[in-house]
Structures are given as C-alpha cells and as structure tokens.
Amino acid sequence: AQSVTQLDSHVSVSEGTPVLLRCNYSSSYSPSLFWYVQHPNKGLQLLLKYTSAATLVKGINGFEAEFKKSETSFHLTKPSAHMSDAAEYFCVVSDTNAGKSTFGDGTTLTVKP
C-alpha cells in the first residue's frame, strides 16, 4: 500500500522569498516520487521526479526536491518565488510498474507582490 500526505493545504509567500511545499509518503517498496503543478483550469505539468538515483532532484522553473528516506519526505523548494509560480502543486507516489499512482490532496501556493 502507498500513501502521500501534503502537510499544508495553502502556502503564501512574497515574491522573491523561498518556497517550501512539504510532502511525506509511505510505500511498501522503493518508491518513485513526483511533483506536478496545475495552473487554474489546466492539466497537470510534471515539475520533477525521483528515480532512485540522486537524492536531490532538479526540475523545471528552478524547483528542486530532496528525497529523504529516513524521514519519508520529498519536499519541494525554490530559492526565490515568482508571481507565475502561483498554482496548485501535487506530490505523487508510485511503487508499481503498472503506473498506478497516489496523489496528495494538493497545496495551493499564493505569491504576493
């Protein structure tokens, strides 16, 4: 069985300040982990993925995530928020080759000018 918990339903930051979106997971196997972003009324876009290689994963638009097995966490960070980062972010865990994934409930990121 697998599950994912996004610890914050809403995060608000000022433009130019760091972003931290938290995600904890549980999985019976070595998981694959993903972060997706969704802008209003749009589909989901892949930000980055963890594939059991480097624990620090770099994604698009300056986002990074670090896989910490001891903490079962995969938090998403960005050094400096931009107004265009305002969106919904989903953490996803998958531990099957069939591609069935479990999505977190999402975190809404607001960026204030």
Next chain:
Amino acid sequence: SQTIHQWPATLVQPVGSPLSLECTVEGTSNPNLYWYRQAAGRGLQLLFYSIGIDQISSEVPQNLSASRPQDRQFILSSKKLLLSDSGFYLCAWSVLARPATQYFGPGTRLLVL
C-alpha cells in the same frame, strides 16, 4: 514527441443526460491510460486505468464507465449524469516503465445542472 488531446474542453449537461468524453494520445504505442476526476478544491481521484485495448480497471464504484476501442483512444461515458458527476476530468498516459511518469491532457470541465 507525444501529445494527448481531450475534448470537449468544457461541457454543461442536464441531470439525466448521457456523457461521452474522449481522450487520444499521439506519438506512442500501447500506452497505459487513465481517467481522473478532480472535484472543486480537492485532489485527483483515479476513476479508471487501462493497460491495453478492452482492458480496463475501475477504481471506484460510480455512475461512469470507460472504454478503449483503439490503442490510443480512451472514452469516459455515462448513461445518466448525476449532479455529483460535476468536476474536472483529466486523462493521462504513461508507458510501462519505471518510473511510470504520467502525462496529462488539458482536461474537461463538466458542469451538471
């Protein structure tokens, strides 16, 4: 490159009317296909997934059905819509590989009145 299409983009339907949403994928063969529903302000719920033509698994009991008449075509249907069927419907595809990254279509906004 691979692309995924969904139509219509938006749909307003009366309660009790039928539904047909279509999803097609280009640029890949034998993909895994998925239908998700996203209710307002909530995460994604997996409705159906398919690993091949006429091979479909239902994740939750509901008023909807899915079909895969061709390798890269996935259809979501209902004979009689309920108010609770309103939401944002997303189609996704992946290949049978690890990690099983899913790629999402632009979505269909369904409002049942």
